[in-house]
Amino acid sequence: QHQRRLIVLSVVAGGSVQCTLLDVSREGARLMSARRLPDRFYVMLKPGLKRWCQVMWRRHGEVGVKFIPDPQRPAKCKADVIE
Numbered sequence: 001q002h003q004r005r006l007i008v009l010s011v012v013a014g015g016s017v018q019c020t021l022l023d024v025s026r027e028g029a030r031l032m033s034a035r036r037l038p039d040r041f042y043v044m045l046k047p048g049l050k051r052w053c054q055v056m057w058r059r060h061g062e063v064g065v066k067f068i069p070d071p072q073r074p075a076k077c078k079a080d081v082i083e
Helices: none
Strands: 005-013 017-024 028-032 040-046 049-059 062-068
Touching: 017 040, 028 049
Parallel strands: none
Antiparallel strands: 005 017, 005 040, 017 028, 028 062, 040 049, 049 062
16 A cells, blocks of 8 residues: 565564564555564664554564554544634
């Protein structure tokens, strides 16, 4: 659906799990890990760039994830927006 960029990059998921980022798009990514990742976690793509993920599929040590809003940060509501 979204154009993916093939990439092979070592990243850390959930604060401690070493993974390989295989491809990435604006909406998600594909990761490979020797350990099972939880259904929701964050991945450090580079220093200072943390993205929260929701697992969409699992297959042979790979996971496809969709990037989601940070669950620890309150969502903005319309009342907060000044027009």
